[in-house]
Amino acid sequence: MYTKWGMTIRKIFVYGTLFVLLFLAVGVLIYFNVSPFLIALLSGGFLFIQYFFSDKLVLWSTGAKVVKDVEAPALHAIIEKLCSQMGLPKPRIAIMQNDMPNAFATGRNRKNAVVAVTTGILRVLNERELEGVLAHELSHIKNRDMFVVTFASFVVSLVSFVIYILLSSFMARGSDSSYGSSYTAWMISILLSNTLGVILVNTISRYREYGADRGAAYATGNPDGLINALKKISGARYSPSSVSSLTSAKCLCIQSLTGRGLMELFSTHPPIEKRIAELERIRSEIRGY
Template sequence: MNTLKTTFLMALLTVMMVMLGGALGGRNGMTLAFVMAAGMNFFSYWFSDKMVLSMYGAHEISERDDPRFYGLVRRLAQRAGLPMPKVYVIDSDTPNAFATGRNPEHAAVAATSGILRILSEEELAGVMAHELAHVKNRDILIQTIAATFAGAITYMAHMAQWGAMFGGRGDDDDGGGMGALVMAILAPLAAMLVQMAISRSREYGADAGGASICGNPLSLANALAKLEMGNRQIPMHANAATAHMFIVNPLTGGGLMTLFSTHPPMQERIARLQEMARMGRS
């Protein structure tokens, strides 16, 4: 179901981008939209992992640097049938972790010094298994493409708004007019909501996959409870564009913020893992 939902949402983003391009510039606008998306996706595919790791000051470690953590990741990767990813540590007291990389052969997992300090061996295994599930499911690439599409839609919508204010109305084939303006206002919001829904869907899938890899859903459930509390006590200065990558949302907020969250409600994630344990599934 998660895969079907993601496929549908990705198709919806594509349709939105084409429609917005068509509203702005007719057939030429649709072509420009596709070219823009292709170029941005190409850049994201090859370089997004290095950019994110650099953004948070992550440094690569070897087994000699941290035998416990590195060895744990290696055992989990073997259980998951994955190549050994590069392992990084971020010097931050906020307990969190993420995975990045365009495919399993070019993957990396990163954990903060805070998470390495507060979690038990079993809980840390649950967290890193979750990240390896993202790698196995190629979620990093899916989420990167979704974010790229949403960003392109927002950029095009801003162009439409400025064009409506200063460029006047165009004919039907060239786009413009009230329809284009309305779409330019609504498209960024809709694209953001779709992007968030994709991210939430992949988080549920990674929770289930991580529980299967580590063999104990409760290890991950207990870790998530600790991480949520830790992120409230020691917030991370995270970039909103990369918040979806972390196992726990580093951007806190209630009310309407939950609607725009890249992560499912923590209580729901924990409840699903507890149900897996109760049913004897891992």
């Protein structure tokens, strides 16, 4: 994928502005001696919203639209068949106008789940390959992966808060400014949560992808469908707008939106070649040779 610097600069500006606003808000709370426990409560509130309204937030941010049986009969038929095989209630189904072949699952539990696909993936994959991708997404729902990711994020936030409390208490002993020490401690805790914390959450996410691949292989009895799908959807170049519109669902997508090498630590997905190698091993496992 290539980088469009105009869009990248705008994203950095937006994220930077949000980052500054976050620090200003925390600074004001600390300056007025607001209890740190209230700050933690507010953080917990954001996590609550993220978990219980995840489906609505992701659908809204990606522009995916829920479709009925008559609007996408073939797609509904495949998912109904897979849900019957996997013992799952049928989720809502959504389609996103996006050229990038991708799919994602969201929702807080099996009864409130949504499986979404892009128009790009419907155009590129055949029925067997699409079945493998959809089985992968349904495996995320069956394994309650949305809860796992949200819980991991909560743990990282909690650890960050504890680090803040410990650092602010330690630094306040040798400082004349409680505001300055508290603010510095908060900055350090945020820095740690956005480096080590992100690495931890994304490591969990990568293992979650392997689990969904395995679930799809066994659910369909045909690992080759997902293998061929991964080969088709990987490596191609897509417009920055197609990629950026899926950013909010990057932990849930079938295809990674991030890099390789050292950057794999910050990726939500394993490299495609590693996933294919594991699926080929599972294929031998299923076939018994």
